[in-house]
Amino acid sequence: MKIHEYQAKELLKGYGIPIQDGVTIEDAAQAEAAVDQVNAELGAEQYVIKAQIHAGGRGKGGGVKFSTSREKALENIQNILGMTLITHQTGAEGRLVKKVMVAEALDIKQEFYAAITLDRAKGMDTFMVSSEGGMEIEEVAKTSPEKIVKEAIVPGFGLRSFQARNLALALGLEGAAAKQAVGMFQKLYKLYRELDCSIVEINPLIVTEQGDLVALDAKINFDDNALYLHKDVAEMRDLDEEDPSEVEAGKFDLNYIKLDGSVGCMVNGAGLAMATMDIIKQVGGSPANFLDVGGGANVETVKNGFRIILSDPNVKAVLINIFGGIVRCDRIANGIIEAVKVLDLNVPVVVRLAGTNAEIAKELLANSDVDLISADSFEDAAIKVVEAAAGN
Amino acid sequence: MSILVNKDSKIIVQGITGSEGSFHAAQCLEYGGNVVGGVTPGKGGQTALEGAVPVFNSCQEARKKVGANVSLIFVPPPFAADAIMEAAAAGIELIVCITEGIPVAQMVEVKAFVETTGSRFIGPNCPGILTPDEAKVGIMPGFIAKKGTVGLISKSGTLTYEAAHQLGEEGLGQSTCIGIGGDPIIGTTMLDLLKMFEADPETEAIVMIGEIGGSMEIEAAQYAKDNVSKPVIGFIAGQTAPPGRRMGHAGAIVSGADESAAAKKKLMAACGIIVVESPADIGRTVKEALNK
Numbered sequence: 001m002k003i004h005e006y007q008a009k010e011l012l013k014g015y016g017i018p019i020q021d022g023v024t025i026e027d028a029a030q031a032e033a034a035v036d037q038v039n040a041e042l043g044a045e046q047y048v049i050k051a052q053i054h055a056g057g058r059g060k061g062g063g064v065k066f067s068t069s070r071e072k073a074l075e076n077i078q079n080i081l082g083m084t085l086i087t088h089q090t091g092a093e094g095r096l097v098k099k100v101m102v103a104e105a106l107d108i109k110q111e112f113y114a115a116i117t118l119d120r121a122k123g124m125d126t127f128m129v130s131s132e133g134g135m136e137i138e139e140v141a142k143t144s145p146e147k148i149v150k151e152a153i154v155p156g157f158g159l160r161s162f163q164a165r166n167l168a169l170a171l172g173l174e175g176a177a178a179k180q181a182v183g184m185f186q187k188l189y190k191l192y193r194e195l196d197c198s199i200v201e202i203n204p205l206i207v208t209e210q211g212d213l214v215a216l217d218a219k220i221n222f223d224d225n226a227l228y229l230h231k232d233v234a235e236m237r238d239l240d241e242e243d244p245s246e247v248e249a250g251k252f253d254l255n256y257i258k259l260d261g262s263v264g265c266m267v268n269g270a271g272l273a274m275a276t277m278d279i280i281k282q283v284g285g286s287p288a289n290f291l292d293v294g295g296g297a298n299v300e301t302v303k304n305g306f307r308i309i310l311s312d313p314n315v316k317a318v319l320i321n322i323f324g325g326i327v328r329c330d331r332i333a334n335g336i337i338e339a340v341k342v343l344d345l346n347v348p349v350v351v352r353l354a355g356t357n358a359e360i361a362k363e364l365l366a367n368s369d370v371d372l373i374s375a376d377s378f379e380d381a382a383i384k385v386v387e388a389a390a391g392n
Numbered sequence: 393m394s395i396l397v398n399k400d401s402k403i404i405v406q407g408i409t410g411s412e413g414s415f416h417a418a419q420c421l422e423y424g425g426n427v428v429g430g431v432t433p434g435k436g437g438q439t440a441l442e443g444a445v446p447v448f449n450s451c452q453e454a455r456k457k458v459g460a461n462v463s464l465i466f467v468p469p470p471f472a473a474d475a476i477m478e479a480a481a482a483g484i485e486l487i488v489c490i491t492e493g494i495p496v497a498q499m500v501e502v503k504a505f506v507e508t509t510g511s512r513f514i515g516p517n518c519p520g521i522l523t524p525d526e527a528k529v530g531i532m533p534g535f536i537a538k539k540g541t542v543g544l545i546s547k548s549g550t551l552t553y554e555a556a557h558q559l560g561e562e563g564l565g566q567s568t569c570i571g572i573g574g575d576p577i578i579g580t581t582m583l584d585l586l587k588m589f590e591a592d593p594e595t596e597a598i599v600m601i602g603e604i605g606g607s608m609e610i611e612a613a614q615y616a617k618d619n620v621s622k623p624v625i626g627f628i629a630g631q632t633a634p635p636g637r638r639m640g641h642a643g644a645i646v647s648g649a650d651e652s653a654a655a656k657k658k659l660m661a662a663c664g665i666i667v668v669e670s671p672a673d674i675g676r677t678v679k680e681a682l683n684k
Contacts, residue, residue, distance in 0.1 A: 118576055120576050120606045121607050121608075121611070123503050123504070123577055141648075223496045224638075224642070225494060225495045226496070229495065269549050269640075270548060271547060271548020271549065271550060271551035271574070271603060271629050272548065273640060274603065274629035274633060274640075275551055275629045277633070278629060279671050281631065281632050290640070323550045323553045325519075325532065354554075355533065355557070356533060378671060379670065
């Protein structure tokens with residue numbers, strides 16, 4: 001799960017980590033009050049207006065504006081709130097900005113990068129810093145990997161003081177700033193571990209002209225498996241930032257991800273679902289979605305799956321690919337027949353069922369009065385559905 | 393021969409009194425596996441599977457009383473990490489955890505804990521292990537596999553069934569099928585199993601079915617280059633997956649350029665792995681490799 005910058009900063013603040021503070025608003029009518037509050041409470045006379053969306057690259061896309069005066073700040077709020085922000089992470093359609101953070105402007109002396117995430121290969125969390133703050137870390141990793149310094153965190157031991165000191169030294173910090181960094185890095189790891197984060201990224205982490213270390217931006221993602229342990233974190237979820245059909249699918253425990261092709265897919269199992277998308281592409285089509293109906297597929301899941309796939313107007317044909325293991329294909333077949341009857345389908349549907357009771361299922365489908373295209377093999381199914389989509 | 397489990401494995405099921413646990417324990421028993429008991433804290437002294445096996449309060453007790461050496465875990469996510477560690481501490485040699493949805497941070501600690509014991513751990517969030525005609529320790533339907541000479545390693549459940557099905561159509565069977573799970577932290581990697589299949593005299597070819605995300609396929613391929621004499625056939629699911637999106641499995645997410653399907657396939661091919669482009673060609677490709 002992702003959260004906004006302003007929410008991430010609230011969490012950092014709660015752990016005693018210095019942040020670039022501000023006030024977040026949803027309505028342009030609150031603009032003056034917000035700017036005045038930042039002025040009164042934080043002593044700011046210059047401001048940064050920051051679009052709050054779940055995507056990186058906001059600055060380059062025009063969603064972050066430095067404002068030298070109250071008037072400029074108000075003008076920038078009007079411009080950013082309600083704009084459609086396009087960044088390299090939003091796709092071409094962009095994202096509507098529904099919230100802006102009115103932040104204090106700080107005098108930046110140095111910019112660093114700091115992040116914690118899981119190193120899957122090592123099976124350990126990794127704390128990494130880089131002197132190249134403000135840049136995309138993937139870019140730094142490619143062009144100058146030696147500038148990224150890492151400390152692996154041994155499970156159960158936390159980020160030790162010596163490790164935090166090593167990281168501070170790697171950034172060239174000395175004296176009071178180094179001491180601040182050590183405290184900050186240990187608090188950051190505590191937050192990461194206690195809240196079951198999958199990534200905590202501070203980019204940039206700055207040293208101000210006054211010599212203070214401050215998180216100027218913050219990105220935090222959480223492990224979905226652990227949200228049951230953190231009700232308050234789960235409440236920070238912003239459904240406006242997610243695709244409505246994906247949210248709808250989640251209510252029925254269906255794993256759905258919308259893509260931009262024309263062939264809808266309904267598959268059991270994540271690996272087979274991905275492989276189904278792959279083969280559709282290989283035979284010249286383009287998948288409209290990823291949909292894993294899971295191990296317990298039944299009439300209801302098939303019906304809901306259909307509804308969600310068909311809510312996408314780009315879908316020109318649907319492929320159902322089920323490999324019955326524990327799931328019995330005859331039950332799936334009954335689900336398909338029932339769903340087709342109630343849903344008033346206007347696109348061709350290709351069905352490939354294999355595994356447990358597949359023969360009985362094929363008979364059921366053949367003897368029903370619903371209009372389906374039956375396929376024998378994986379490849380046959382893909383070819384048929386791509387043809388059907390092209391002809392529709 | 394086979395790897396990991398055979399007809400002599402003494403299997404216990406942790407969570408045997410739950411609905412998932414009892415259903416699948418019965419299936420494992422029916423397949424012919426040597427299920428010797430179950431563990432549910434607080435229910436020791438009862439029996440399960442219609443009186444067929446005893447239930448113990450702890451893994452330690454099960455180890456002592458019936459000599460269990462394999463444990464299959466169906467405990468719900470909040471208690472699963474503890475269940476895995478309990479099995480490892482009791483000296484259970486092979487632990488297979490089916491449970492889906494265990495927090496990753498807990499798995500980081502579990503993995504480190506298990507490594508301090510001598511146990512081998514498979515999963516979590518996996519379909520388990522099947523050695524055809526001998527033992528099933530997991531949820532794979534028994535009929536999908538036949539005894540044979542192909543070692544099957546996969547991150548995915550139904551794609552394993554698909555691969556076994558395609559092998560069957562070519563007249564090929566499996567020595568052992570293992571679903572290792574698609575979570576970011578798993579107990580046993582592709583590399584670990586590749587080494588075991590290479591050492592197993594019954595296995596003649598090895599199929600590795602991977603996914604986007606992580607680097608374990610590459611690690612295995614690099615090892616295979618100089619150390620594996622048997623043909624290795626590889627497939628990577630998710631070439632159409634958009635970066636940054638979790639495709640079902642928690643670990644199936646492209647978070648760096650090297651984790652994409654295209655990048656993995658390229659590196660695998662460079663290491664001499666026979667890379668299958670279409671998921672429909674897995675069976676055919678193995679057959680060709682064995683006929684060479």
